[in-house]
Structure formats: C-alpha cells, structure tokens
Amino acid sequence: MASTPPGGAPRPTRPVVYMHVGAAKSGTTYLQQVLWHNRHRLADAGVLYPGKDFAAHVRAAFDLRNTFFRGASDPTVKGAWGELVAEARDWPGTVIISQELFAPTRAAYVRRALADLDFADVHVVFTARDLGRQIPAHWQEDVKNRFTTSFDEFISSIRRQDWRSYEVARLFWGLQDPVAVLARWGADLPPERVHVVTLPRPGAPRDLLWQRFSAAVGISPDDCDLSGSFSNPSLGLAETQFLREINITLDENRVDWHVYNDEVKLFLAQEALIRRPSPIKIELPAEYLPWATERAIETVEDLRAAGYDVQGDLYDLIPMPSPAPAPAPHPDEPQWADMADVGADAIAALLQRIQAQEKRAARVPGAEIELREWIESLQRDTAALLEITGDMAHDASPLTRRAAQNVTERYPAVRQLRGAYQRIQAKAGRTKTDQAKTGGSAPQSNTRGTHR
DSSP states (O other), X not given: OOOOOTTOOOOOSSOEEEEEOOOXXXXXXXXXXXXXXXXXXXXXXXXXXXXXXXXXXXXXXXXHHTOOSTTOOOTXXXXXXXXXXXXXXXXXXXXXXXXXXXXXXXXXHHHHHHHHTTTSEEEEEXXXXXXXXXXXXXXXXXXXXXXXXXXXXXXXXXXXXXXXXXXXXXXXXXXXXXXXXXXXXXXXXXGGGEEEEEOOOXXXXXXXXXXXXXXXXXXXXXGSOOXXXXXXXXXXXXXXXXXXXXXXXXXXXXXOHHHIIIIIIIIIIIIIGGGOSSOOOOOOOGGGHHHHHHHHHHHHHHXXXXXXXXXXXXXXXXXXXXXXXXXXXXXXXXXXXXXXXXXXXXXXXXXXHHHHHHHHHHTSTTXXXXXXXXXXXXXXXXXXXXXXXXXXXXXXXXXXXXXXXXXXXXXXXXXXXXXXXXXXXXXXXXXXXXXXXXXXXXXXXXXXXXXX
C-alpha cells in the first residue's frame, strides 16, 4: 500500500519523481545508503529507488551531463540515464533519484531531463549545509579525487569575483551553491515543487536529517530501518595532507585514473585511512569566517525570496564559530609527525591488500602453471580447434555437392562428361555475351516448343 505524506494528504493521480540533486558533502551519501538498503521496504510502501546497483545514479548523472572524470572513461555510463528514466516510467507511484553529481547539470541538459520525465510531476530536492563545514569538507574531497590545490589556494579561488576562471572554484560552486543550482533545476517548476533541506547543527539527533528529507519527498520516515551504519565521515587533517603529497608525487609519475580510483581513493582513502582513530578535524580558519557568514546570509535571503519549500531552518546555513577551546591547525600547516603515522598505516594497509590479492590469485585453478606452459597449451588448443573447425566446415557442405565430387573422383567417364558439360556452358555464355554486344538474338533450337 502506498504511503501517505505527512498531514494525511492523498497522493496525486500522476506519478511523482523527486530529483535529489545535491549538495555534495551535505549528508547525501548517508541518505542514499538509507534509501538503497531500504529499497524493498520503500517499494512495499509504493516508493521506487531505482537502479541495478548502488552506483546506478552516479552513472546516470554522468550520462545526463555527457561528461566523466577528467582523463578517464567508463563504457557503462552511456545509456544509464535512460535506464533510470525507463524504470521510473514503469513505476505507478513515487520515484526518488538521488545523486549530488546532478547539481552542476547545464540548463540545456536540465531541460532534457525534465522532458524525459514529463510523464510525472517532477520535484527537485537540495540538501544544504553551512559554508563553515562545507568548505573544508569539499577541499578534502577534492584531494581524494587527485587534486593538489592547497587550502589557501582553494579558498582564494572560490572567493574571487572571476571564480569561473578557476577549475576548483567552478567545481565547488557548481556543486555547492543552492541558489544557482535550484535556479537551473527549478526554472520551469512552481516553487512549491522545489525543496530545500537544511542540515542540522552538530549535536542534533542523528535521524533529524532523515526526518527532514522524508518530509521533503513525501514519505513516512518510519518506512525505513535506520539501524544500519550509514555514516560517511570525512578524512582528518593529517590523512588529507598525506594524500595531497601522494597526488603531488603522482603528478610527476602518472598513474592511470582507474588504478588511482581503485587503490588510492576507494581503498586507501575511503577504507583504510578513514578508520584511523582520533583524526584532527579540518576546520575553516577564523580569518575566513566573516566572508563565509556574509555569503551565507546572501544565500539565505535569496532562497527565502524564491519561495521554495524549506524543511529545517534556513538559519542552519549560517556558519558558527568553532566550539573548540583552542583553534584548530590551519589546513596548510603540515602535521609531519601525524603524517608519518598515516604513511606507516597506509603502507601496512597496502601490503595487507597485496597479500590478500596474492592469496586469492593462488586459489584460482591453474595458478601453479607457469606462463610459458599456458602459452604453449593455448597454441596446441588453437591448432586443434582449427583442425576441428575445418572438419566441421567440410561436413557442413551440401550433400549433393559432396556426392558429385566423390563420383567425379571415382569414375573417369563421369569426370570427362562433367568437363564437357562445363565447356559447353562456358561456350554458351560467350555466345550470349557476343550477341548482347551486337544486338542479335540467339538461334532457336529446332526442338523448342515441340512435343516428343
């Protein structure tokens, strides 16, 4: 049975699609994990979270935007947006699509997305967090994605009037500016179908973000089980500085994007280093707080003027001074001792990973055979396969052709008759060709048209 939105209002007769388009580092991974792990519960409540795997919405965002990570490609991206749309079209109730990489979508591609979803009433959802927390979180995420920009360079770029001239600033504001993102995605939608969900302040109940998001997308928060571990913590300062040093080194000795993504980002950063105890939190230096506050006030005023539906409090987007008794280290201040510890843990984790991969490889049937023996075996198999396919091709030839060939080979008289027949056919063919050139007609046989 379909769930009922808060307040008991009945669902509209047309299907509804909620496009949750951002922002990155605003609890999106947490929300997506809740949705994915509860997709069967949601389906029972009439809500579809589409996709054949957890990364389906990522591929769909890249496909819609016609882009991918710089210097890399993925053949599974093409058509991924269409697959989600097809699932949504076949579902009679509510559909939720969630991926922060939809945020930077250009206006032309937004119009295409809305046109593709014209079978439903589309709503747009944006989860937003204050700049005091977003700026450090986004910088460490850039480092995880192979950037080498220092923190001061990063914040200097996003503060400039000509920020569009800087790649890191374009990426930041393309993902993080709720006013600009919703102006593109909500341009053709009534404001009541554009939803802003603010992240609660630190110390708020753990499920408050889910409560707010559920209200925005019109589902009962109790439809999902939150007992699993759905956290997505950021890297600490020393861990981020260590990765940045790796990136600087790898810029001189290029490593394939897929190798970096698998070994550095997904394994080292998001599995090994994220588990280190008591990391130093990356905080916005106090010197940048006035600018961040001024920018946040402008954002709040613009969102309020737009008349969007707000779940939470827009004042949650105003940065607050750090409650710590002592200021945190500046993000560009090297934590050499801690970085050495990070390096030791990283080496240990990578060695354990290599050992585990070697053990898995050793369990593969035939792993004990040397490469030269494998090649020789393949050569023998190839020769045998060629012989078999030759026999099969011979056996598959028409029976009459093979019978004629066998008779011809066994009986000389038949061979002579066959040769004579072929010569007559060749002569007749030449005669027809000559007549065609002279415009004449072939002589009529004296037996043509007679009965015997």
